[in-house]
Every structure is written in structure tokens, then in C-alpha cells.
Amino acid sequence: MRRFGLIGNPISHSKSPQLFAVAYPDEGMSYELIQSDSFDEAVARFKEDFDAVNVTSPYKEMAFRISDNADSVASRIGAANLLVRCNDGIMAYNTDYVAISGILGRTLKRIGSEPSSVSVLVIGCGGAGKSAALAAMDLGMKVTLANRTRAKAEKFCIVNTDVTPAGLSDLPEIAAKSDVIVYALPARLEGLDALPLEGRTIVEAEYGNPCLKDLCGKCGAEYVPGEEWLMGQAVAGFQTMTGKLPDGKAMMALLQQK
Numbered sequence: 001m002r003r004f005g006l007i008g009n010p011i012s013h014s015k016s017p018q019l020f021a022v023a024y025p026d027e028g029m030s031y032e033l034i035q036s037d038s039f040d041e042a043v044a045r046f047k048e049d050f051d052a053v054n055v056t057s058p059y060k061e062m063a064f065r066i067s068d069n070a071d072s073v074a075s076r077i078g079a080a081n082l083l084v085r086c087n088d089g090i091m092a093y094n095t096d097y098v099a100i101s102g103i104l105g106r107t108l109k110r111i112g113s114e115p116s117s118v119s120v121l122v123i124g125c126g127g128a129g130k131s132a133a134l135a136a137m138d139l140g141m142k143v144t145l146a147n148r149t150r151a152k153a154e155k156f157c158i159v160n161t162d163v164t165p166a167g168l169s170d171l172p173e174i175a176a177k178s179d180v181i182v183y184a185l186p187a188r189l190e191g192l193d194a195l196p197l198e199g200r201t202i203v204e205a206e207y208g209n210p211c212l213k214d215l216c217g218k219c220g221a222e223y224v225p226g227e228e229w230l231m232g233q234a235v236a237g238f239q240t241m242t243g244k245l246p247d248g249k250a251m252m253a254l255l256q257q258k
Contacts, residue, residue, distance in 0.1 A: 005053045008057055011056060029242065047090075064077075104120070104139055116140050122184060130145075134160060168191075175196055185211075202223050207229070
């Protein structure tokens with residue numbers, strides 16, 4: 001039996017095993033959670049027992065660093081959310097980029113604006129945040145990447161010069177000038193209630209414990225939930241893992257269940 005899984009901490013809330021089960025019914029493949037507060041321990045289990053693993057917070061950048069080869073997107077971002085065992089070592093991929101590219105592309109069509117006239121604020125400079133910043137930049141949007149440690153955002157922007165770095169103290173001012181806000185942190189920042197969200201599109205990466213959903217509901221902002229991000233990266237990731245197209249309709253039906 002081919003074995004697949006998910007590395008991260010915490011991941012007990014993850015819907016990935018259920019998504020995999022409905023994506024490949026009766027295929028003789030398993031998908032398991034590999035939760036550990038030690039990345040080295042989790043990777044050792046992967047190398048010993050699994051064909052491929054998805055990777056989530058806080059291990060995406062570490063996953064990229066231990067890979068032997070990487071696709072072009074993971075290499076540009078410096079983070080991976082998928083590791084596949086191959087004959088010549090571990091191959092790293094980034095399907096977060098695929099997911100957020102799709103979301104931002106649909107957002108551009110909905111608002112009917114030229115990409116160069118749309119400002120995007122990405123909050124968080126981990127693997128998900130850097131994926132969002134790179135995707136928005138590649139689409140031709142104006143991008144600001146804000147992070148608690150501004151130096152980390154600045155390091156990313158040295159290479160990706162069309163992205164502007166910022167610190168968290170600048171968030172209210174930048175948000176007021178942004179059309180789209182991508183919240184790519186797993187936890188709630190202090191001061192989120194003060195951000196001007198009304199009239200903007202808010203995209204959130206986290207689905208297990210969303211931080212902005214209720215705030216968007218109160219002010220009427222356009223909200224794109226983390227389940228949409230999850231769906232986008234899961235379809236691309238599962239297909240890369242298995243070599244087989246997943247049942248996307250069954251996956252979406254599962255996510256839409258209350």
C-alpha cells in the first residue's frame with residue numbers, strides 16, 4: 001500500500017485525511033497525520049514509511065531546506081508544502097502558490113480591474129505568505145509584504161524587487177490603501193479589529209481557526225475562506241503525490257458540509 005501523510009504542528013484539526021479519502025476511494029492508498037514538535041523526527045518517519053507528505057506550518061521553510069531537488073516555485077519562495085521521495089532523493093514542491101494564484105486570478109475577474117491597479121497586502125512572511133506575495137507579483141499586482149520581523153520581509157524583497165516590505169506597525173495605513181488583504185498567519189495578531197476591512201477582499205489561509213471571518217461578516221467585506229486555499233493546494237498536491245487526478249467534486253462536497 002502506498003502511504004502518504006501530513007507533517008506539521010498542530011495538525012489534529014486537519015481535513016486532509018478526509019479529503020484524500022474521498023479523492024481516491026478504493027485506490028488502496030492511505031493518508032495519515034504525522035504530528036510532531038520535532039521536524040527532524042517527522043521527516044525521519046516520512047523517509048522510513050511514506051511515499052510523499054504534505055507539509056504545513058511551521059515546517060514549510062525547513063522542508064525546502066532538507067530537499068535534494070525542488071520545482072521552480074519552491075526554489076523562488078524558499079518553502080515547500082509537499083515532499084516526494086524519488087530515486088534521486090527528496091523532491092520539494094509548492095502548491096500553495098497554485099492555490100493562491102487561482103484565488104487572486106478569480107478576484108481580479110470579479111472586480112474587473114487591471115492587475116497593475118490592484119494593491120495587495122500580504123500579512124505574514126512564512127511559506128504561505130511568501131507564496132501569496134510571489135503569486136500576486138507574478139500576476140502584475142502591487143504587493144506589500146508585512147511581517148512582525150521586518151528584516152525577514154526585506155530579505156524576500158531583495159530578490160523579489162516588485163514586492164515592498166513593511167512591519168506590522170504599518171498595517172492600518174497600508175490596509176487602508178489596499179484592495180486585497182491576504183492573511184497568511186496561523187494565529188491572531190493583536191489589533192486586527194482596527195484594520196479597515198470594509199470594501200476589500202480578504203483572503204485567509206487558515207481554515208481551522210480563522211481570524212478574520214467574523215470581522216468580515218460584521219463589516220460586509222468580501223471574504224475568501226481558508227477552505228478555498230486548502231482545496232486549491234490539495235488538488236494540485238494530491239495529483240503530484242499520486243500521479244492520479246483526484247475527485248475534485250467529492251472533495252468540494254466534503255468541504256461544503258457543515
